Amino acid sequence: MSPITRYFLYVTLLLPFLGHAENGSQLWLRYVPVEKSVVNKRTIDLRATHAMAQLAQKELENYWAGQSVVLKLDKKLTRLKEGYVIKGNISRIELVAAEPVGLLYGAYHLLRLQEMGEDINHLQVEEIPDYDIRILNHWDNLDRTVERGYAGYSLWKWEELPHQLSPRYEQYARANASIGINATVLNNVNASPEILTSHYIVKVKALADVFRKYGIRVYLSANFSSPALLDGLADSDPSRKEVQDWWNTKVKEIYQHIPDFGGFLVKANSEGQPGPQDYGRTHADGANMLADALKPYGGVVMWRAFVYNPSEEDRAKQAYQEFVPLDGEFRDNVIIQIKNGPIDFQPREPFTPLFGAMQHTAQMIEFQITQEYLGFSNHLAYLAPLFKETLDADTYSAGEGSTVARVTDGSIWRHKKTAISAVANIGEDTNWTGHHFGQANWYAFGRLAWNHALSSEEIAREWIHMTFTGDADFVKPIQQMMIDSREAVVDYMMPLGLHHIFAFDHHYGPEPWGDRKGGRPDWMPWYYHNADTAGLGFDRTTTGSNAVSQYSEPLRSIFNTIETCPENLLLWFHHVPWTHSMKSGRTLWDELCFHYDRGVQEVRGFQKIWDKLEPYVDEQRFSEVQSKLKVQAKDAVWWKDACLLYFQTFSNMPIPYEIERPIHELKDLKKIKLNMKHHN
Ligand code: BDP
16 A cells, blocks of 8 residues: 555544544444454455345444454344354354344444454354344424433434435434344324324335334334324224224325334323323223234334323322233233333332233333433433343242343243333434433443343443543443442432422422422322421322332332331332431431432532543543533532422421531522423
8 A cells, every 4th residue: 555545544534533522423333444454354254135234244344453254144043033143263253143133233242342352352142132122212293392302402304304314314223223222213202193194104214214224113102193183083082993994094004105114102191192091992992903003014002001190099009000900901012111110210219010910911111211300411320220220120920030121021921022112312412412421321221122131330331431431540430430320319319219309390400399289289299208297208008008019029018118118219118207217327317318418429529530530531522521510519419408408397307417518598499490391
């Protein structure tokens, strides 16, 4: 190669990655193109013709700096599903999959090993995904606002589609494929019926065509009243033939454009959305109607269990009461989509007792990656520990070891398809997620959907290596900070099982005193914390709302008894006297104060860790994270002062002298009204 060619190669290929400031737009995909000298020495030999296999080959051609690789398809290896086998020694690697997408996933596996500096000379890998459908839920509206989205407008530029394709569509698909995500719901569960018009279906098709290259199937949230709203049917009663026919025709139209369309996600009879109960029908009647329309094409209905009504009944019990009696009535292409906790994506909840309680119905988890209740994109909160806490929780529904992961991944009860979902935190922001560390939560969801046995530590380590650097002096403290971060948020917002004491509209700041005139009681903080002069917490024991009865033994008794109830869920299940003696020997009141203070101190600690590591991080990302940590530190003090000063009006006990004094007055904090309007 002439010096001029070499220089040219250097400038075009390498410089953009070396000299330039980073802005987070590359996510964890900061692969460096391989040098020509390497390319000459190794081959990426493809023994298949499928376009996705070619894409796998291309990714390795461009970025794999190791030995030669041969990629093969072997359709007989069905046990691998979308997974792969990698075997290799110092001179040659063989990557085999049953499906073309398996080769793509295998290619990203190799690149991850390379990025992390792992041994690539002795490879014996077999990877099989734990769930068939690994899906993101976008709560994106057609006007490009994003419900509970904190990273700018929606990525989907509906007004430009189908003619113009933003380069970000492909980048999005590639990022998902690199972590094994294979499906996406494009629109908000509070679904606008318009998404099902012919006008929008061609736009959806344009996106589906891009995503398909990376093995990603498109799903849509469907508004249950679409037949009436779009085409003037008298109603959308699922028992009427005309309504079923409407859906059959609509589904046929969708599949004409999108032959691998995944199916529908439905929020019905929940928070004002229409549903089968409007006509005296059940959730099963509604879900089955859609399932029947999708069945001939292999489509799936993801029917949400997030239903509750203002009533005398504890909100935490309602999904179980509604769905358990319907077990066995759903078609086999219906999966019930259940939020990890029984209330609503709080910083900490016990798992929803519905998990494992319906043995004849497929169930899937819905996590929330977007931080609606964990400080938006302002707070650093690594969510893998939260996801793991639910996945690893033992439901005891089929005896010991029936974890939420195992009752949903098909290993205890076989169902046709298994799935796992999460509400995305992605938007138009340059760095995709608003906070650079928000990327780690997208990454962690994908990795856990692929393999729920991975540890939070391992996932953090991978992400840090690929997103920042592999230098141990950086990786170790940042990994620790990430691992601690979710608990820090719990501490300064809602420790010991407190929940939903957020400001009414936006769910960002504290408003434990909140009480909207005429508002639904089950949207009011006092409904959840029940503070009075006797104590604090929601009594869900057998003498209270009896929500404990929805859990299998021995959990029911463990939760029911104040002495055995885990302290991190104490106020979820019990109304506890202020003077109750905690395991530490402190009173409940003192313990509460210590948790709030610990949360504040931890965030201050994160600031110190981050500032000290400035030399390891590029300028832009360093200063952006630094500013966000400042906001988080201020917010943590705001939370602590608001909650302690307010609860103190009930406990009438002093804040222990060891902890920092409040710097706000309760009356001033009560006046704060953030302009972040949103329906609850
Ligand atoms: C709540 C959100 C609301 C969503 C709802 C849901 O506040 O915006 O529409 O969940 O999941 O967490 O349907």
